[in-house]
Amino acid sequence: MRRLFRRHDDAARLAGEAxxxxxxxxxxxxxxxxxxxxxxxDNTMMRGASIYHFARGLSARGLFTTKDLVRFAIGQAAFRIxxxxxxxxxxxxxxxxxxxxxxxxxxxxxxxxxxIFDESMADRIWPGTRALAQAHLDAGQRVWLVTATPxxxxxxxxxxxxxxxxxxxxAESVDGVYTGRLVGDMLHGPAKAEAIRALARREGLDxxxxxxYGDSENDLHMLRLVGHPHAINPxxxxxxxxxxxxxxIRDFRTGRKATMIGLPVAAGAGALVGGVAAGIAxxxxxxxxxx
Numbered sequence: 001m002r003r004l005f006r007r008h009d010d011a012a013r014l015a016g017e018a019x020x021x022x023x024x025x026x027x028x029x030x031x032x033x034x035x036x037x038x039x040x041x042d043n044t045m046m047r048g049a050s051i052y053h054f055a056r057g058l059s060a061r062g063l064f065t066t067k068d069l070v071r072f073a074i075g076q077a078a079f080r081i082x083x084x085x086x087x088x089x090x091x092x093x094x095x096x097x098x099x100x101x102x103x104x105x106x107x108x109x110x111x112x113x114x115x116i117f118d119e120s121m122a123d124r125i126w127p128g129t130r131a132l133a134q135a136h137l138d139a140g141q142r143v144w145l146v147t148a149t150p151x152x153x154x155x156x157x158x159x160x161x162x163x164x165x166x167x168x169x170x171a172e173s174v175d176g177v178y179t180g181r182l183v184g185d186m187l188h189g190p191a192k193a194e195a196i197r198a199l200a201r202r203e204g205l206d207x208x209x210x211x212x213y214g215d216s217e218n219d220l221h222m223l224r225l226v227g228h229p230h231a232i233n234p235x236x237x238x239x240x241x242x243x244x245x246x247x248x249i250r251d252f253r254t255g256r257k258a259t260m261i262g263l264p265v266a267a268g269a270g271a272l273v274g275g276v277a278a279g280i281a282x283x284x285x286x287x288x289x290x291x
Contacts, residue, residue: 012191014184019167019195022151031140035209036164038196038222039133041147041157044215044232047124050149050157057116104178106152113156122160128252129232132213133163142203146195146212146222148188167195193221214238223247 042049133143142164147154151168158166170183185191200207211228212219217237223229231242231249242249 012185012189013194017184017194017198019151019170019187019191019198021198022168022170033142034204034206035211036142036144036203036205037133037136037211038144038146038167038213038226039129039163040192040214040219040222040232041145041149041154042215044213044219045125045129045133045145045157045161046121047126050121050147050153053121053124054113054116054153057112057120060120103180106173106176106178109150110152110156113153114160117153117156117160121157125161126233126252128250129213130161132230132232132250133161136211137162137164144199146187146192148186151187167192167199189218190221192219193225196222196225217241 039045046053136143144164145154145158145166145168147166147168149157149168151166151170154166154168158164167187169187172179172181172183187195196207196210196212199205200210207225208227210226211230212223212226213230213232214220214223215231215233215238216235219238220241223231223238229242229245229247231238231247233251233253234242234249239249241247
């Protein structure tokens, strides 16, 4: 078991380093180059799970069936609901999801992500969180999204919001085609902190001057890494941690209730379900496309 957890830690480190290496740095000099702000996406920057909204967009185009989605969702959500989230379970869930995206073109994912964001994701951005990000930009600081969402979709969201860039899960590709393997692991939990550390080394950031924004205890690794952590729409565990440490708390939800519109399972499982749905959709789309 110790070996299994050690491998999980190594995968998180590799995922973070790969995410930082994949980050595209715009050639613009900021007035405050040693400070940056890092924002989680799901339920922090936008309502619900971004990858799930992407899958819903594919579903609206008739590219996969509800039966396909539900069958996978049941298996993926089971261990989350029981509260079991050990590395072995995550490995099984991850591997079963990746099989569906193997062979798909990266450019197809990006094009669909741009289209679907404009149609059904843009209006899910929290205005309050967006304003916080803009305040950092106005202060001359870089602003990065940090998310388990595939980096290609994360970049689309960052570009549409006018942010610096995104750190996301890196799926291996060869000649522009997904192999069905991840580079390291999903950018989740400790992997987010590893990605920020790697980016800080690369860009000369002073983490003591940096800020981070997250919504759940899964973001604690990232939040504890910087000098200015913030809790946004926090779950119970993060709210308690924030109060104990006097971290600023912002809640943009009505009645402080989590807004999980259209999300049938926990956010972590939802990301995997969304990824599998996207893979199913793309596979069918290109298998049956005329000509």
